[in-house]
Amino acid sequence: MTYKGRFAPSPSGRLHFGSIVCAVAAFLRAKSQDGLCCLRIEDLDLERCKTGNTKAILDDLNTLGFVFDGEVLIQTQNTKRYLKQGDYLFTNNEAFYCSCTRALLKQRPCTCSSLHLEKSDNTALFYKVKNNKGSFNDALRGEVFVDNIQNTVCLIRKDGIISYNLACVTDDIDMGITEIVRGADLIDITPVQIEMYEAFKACKPNYLHIPLALMDENHKLSKQNHSKAALDLMAPEKVLIKALEFLNQDISNLHTLSCRQILQKAADRFTLSSINTTDKVISIN
């Protein structure tokens, strides 16, 4: 089976260094195995994802020399599919509608799961998590154990916005993704996503969680932390080399090459085992 990976940024701003590390890792992991790497724009959270950001991200990726395979999947153009998958989980008793308000949930736990509520303007759809503990095999970390998993995971919010987990799992199944390379901040939700694959009767993919780039000991580099666009701080070639350095890859003889040549050469000599599993503080100024 051909390896098929993906990079799936959320366009809440231009690409920061942490996202570029993810893009580089996903791309090299695929290309080092003569595989495909697709691009998906996770723009469902409309409060965070402003129009225009998607183009800015596509421009940044283009400047960095990435050429992704197939058509770009834009999640806001695929909402009918997520609604259908949400209905499927509800019909199969894997999900339930909840009418609790936030104020009510502060006073008592939600019991809507046993009430068999129907879909309405006042209900949100939740996935019923089966196991509060789980484990999975990570290509970099080996067997990973997760406990204290929440009992329910939101699939569709009351305002109709599709939640991350429903869209992510649906797309990864539909796109035929064989391995998911992403940041270590998503380790904890992975057992729930694996359960959802089973609920959809789909084959689960492999997983590879790369370390996070941190601003300081406690903060992930992300757009919510107002991390600057990496390409505003450094030349694109330097950004790529810095990302490779973060991933402990061989960066010798790359300094005179173009972005595309850097990615090509880095894919040819990509070694998974060199990547650290611990998150690292990075200075990009």
Ligand SMILES: [Zn+2]
């Ligand atoms: Zn409820």
